[in-house]
Amino acid sequence: MKRYERHADVLAQLIHSGALRPGDRMPSVRETSRTRGISPSTVFAAYYLLEAQGLIHARPRSGYYVSGARPAAPGGERPAEPLPSQPASTSTGVAISDLVFEVLGQTRDSTLVPLGSAFPGPELFPLERLARCLSGGMRRLDPASIVQSLPPGDERLRQQIALRYGLHGTAVDVEEILITNGAMEALNLCLEAVTQPGDVVVVESPTFYAALQALERLNLQALEIATHPRDGIDLAALAEALARQPPGQPVKACWLMPSFQNPLGSLMPEAKKRELVALLARYGVPLIEDDVYGELHYGPQRPVPAKAFDTQGLVMHCSSFSKNLAPGYRVGWVAAGRYATAVQRLKLMTTLSAATPSQLALSEYLAQGGYDRHLRQLRRGLAEQQAIALDAVAAHFPPGTRVSRPEGGYFLWVELPPAVNALDVHRHALQHGISLAPGQLFSADRRFAHCVRINYGHPAQGRLLPALECVGRLATALLKKELPALSG
Template sequence: MSQSPRFRYEEIADFVAGLAGRGTLKPGARAPSLREISTQQRTSLSTAVQAYRLLEDRGILEVRPQSGYYVAKPPPALPVPTTARHSIRPAKVELSGLMLDLLKHASDEAFVPLGCAIPNQRLLSSSRLDLVLARTARVKGSQCNTYSPPYGEMSLRLEIARRALRFGQALAPDDIAITCGCTEALALALDAVTEPGDTVAIESPTYFGLLQVLRAKRLKVVELPTDADTGVAVDALREVVASGKVRACVLASSFSNPLGCTMPEENKRAVLRILAEHGVPLIEDDVYGDVHFGEERPLPFSALDTHDNVIYCGSFSKTLAPGYRIGWIATRRHMARVLETKFATSLATPVLTQVALATFLSNGDYDRHLRRVRREFADTLARMTRVIEQAFPPGTKVSRPAGNFVLWVELPEPADTRLLFAQALEKRICFAPGVVFSASGKYAHCLRLSGGHGWDARIEKGLRTLGAMAVRAAGLAGSGKKPVRSG
């Protein structure tokens, strides 16, 4: 993907903003003077002035007469999105027609990329992985030009099992099957424990790709109310499961898409007890687990499960290689059914990329790569949140994920993000309207913003333009009410 040209003053502004974002420069602290920053960055005084004016516009710096520039105090944090109410009656999955428009424009480089949650190639670039792949093709090319068994390559399954031990997940390589991304893993898991017409309990809002899979398999759903911080309401899950209507449950482990929520460990244990008591299997989506901003990775459900009742689904698509399409599914109880379905659908996953990825994992490069990627994503979401605080209408609510790279934004009604989506496309801005994350057309006043592209001037300008459009959509243009601003 081509990158927008970068001016020197923008690079300097990003450098100073990074100091503020990481806490090197605290709110209220004096920023380096124009002369200091121009000397340090080896640039002209006029370029330093441009950079600091940009930081003023962003609300990161404020100027004090005869005193200099200071780090602006941040505004009060916006509240998190509200938890929607849902019926516990099973219903068919009704998908919005906007999904095809979203997928069409999300991959178009002419649009500001706030739509699909796909990491930018620049952020994920790893020369070491490229070298490993090239060497694997050169040395083992003929050996890799064949089908792998439905399980997938032993070398990769062994590396995945070794990594799982770090967070308490005791897996043997034969408990793991390699899939074509996490989407295939979810589809295989559903095939293993459901039949057409069955009902599945899901988070709401939830990943629209899962909704596509559920609809394709002619499954009904019950949408569970989900808190932006703590995840699915345990009491609601208990009521739904006790009704006897639910055949399976699909939940994200940590940093769900789109809310970014992570269930506390005690809630995860409660969910596992409830499902085990009623014989309802849990399909766990942990695709964002490695993108944690804190020191420790949250424990997945599977690491807490004592009843062999969890089917675990993971992928490298969000952290390393979306183009490789390598995911995996882990289960003892249902592996035979999984392999039968895998053989009948995709037969096998390409060998070359599996072998290269196994080598990359074995030499420690993945861990170094993850540390860099986590910093990039955390910084991007922090910057995006700051612009939302400054440019979006009063009453806006935004998620505060401790991992992943998406934000869920709730606009004040009567804003309708279906209409806003069409208007934004005219401005060459793509985001994900809220209705595509619901099986019943909810969340018309919500949207999801992806930070997968990273931060640059184009993203900032697109966000500010979208914020101005959201102000009009909320009916506040000309009302005298102003977006929340720093200072």
């Protein structure tokens, strides 16, 4: 037996024994090569062989997966993906905050199984090493600099961020980068920099509720555009909307998540991102690109941000370390293109600067190396959790349920049968110690009333599977009217 045949044999046994189950992602080539001490080409050869044997299959940009049906859903079928959304064609004022705060307030109890949370589990992050970097960074701090730590932020940290842009093929100047209090501040400052009250802003449908809240806070009009759960915003619909707007009421900005959109998990292919940027450039419309999940890809390559295709300085790329390295440190950034000075001034006027200790901790961590190792482990963990979650939805949710299959991040978008009200499911689930993010939060007109966003990024204590079983039971009971509606 050749070396690749031996390796394929070992894997085939794992599959037959059930150690690797249908739907599981195969170990990455790079990882295997490193851990087994064999060359990448040997690993590839083994995978080609297993593929030829029908044991595994490749998914584009995502890697290899064990073949074979998932456990059948009650109806006997694997749930379909949600259909593209069909939002209203006109812009609308936003009044969603009260509902968002009501739901968030109900889900803050730390004993709940946090399926409604926006963050992954804390056990996924290298918090101890970060704390050591924090101490080390502070020891080396020049006292004079702590008084002068004004925007754009710590020079070394900005260099590290620019370096990562470069490694992923996007050229961003260190001077363009502004450190913010998380991506949330970056996104809000960008929106404020390019709009006046009453302006129209394009968002995806469904869209992250914080984007809707930002629009509401600044008295902006939301124009929601149809979005596909797999490849993102519908460019034809966007082009039509841009052309259709009356001259006195043009679109002033787009706030989009091209990679692993929240809540859909959709990923725009590179060509589509390029087309998006070109389309917006034709209308001179700035793109506020929320890319906080970009590093959480399950496939081998980090998706290129839309920013990479920007030649006009119209793309404001926002990201942070909060979702993939250092929650609670509140360090995000924006590379705001031609708006960099305007955004920096807004930052100076509202929160002055980001916290020096947090900035130093991250620049120290990044300089020491090991970020990519941590990210590989995090992505693997999230991909494994996704398989568990998809299985559970297939097995326990009512017939007619549709569910997204994102290639990154840690959210599922679950479309229940239309007769089920997600706020009812949410309120019953709370009584069973489980939080959810009901679909009503993700649209100005609350149209996703039968959808829920499920966070599968909390591996702790094996609580994910029983919690999803419970939510599935509740949804089924509500569908059969065996449980009372609780929504007002």
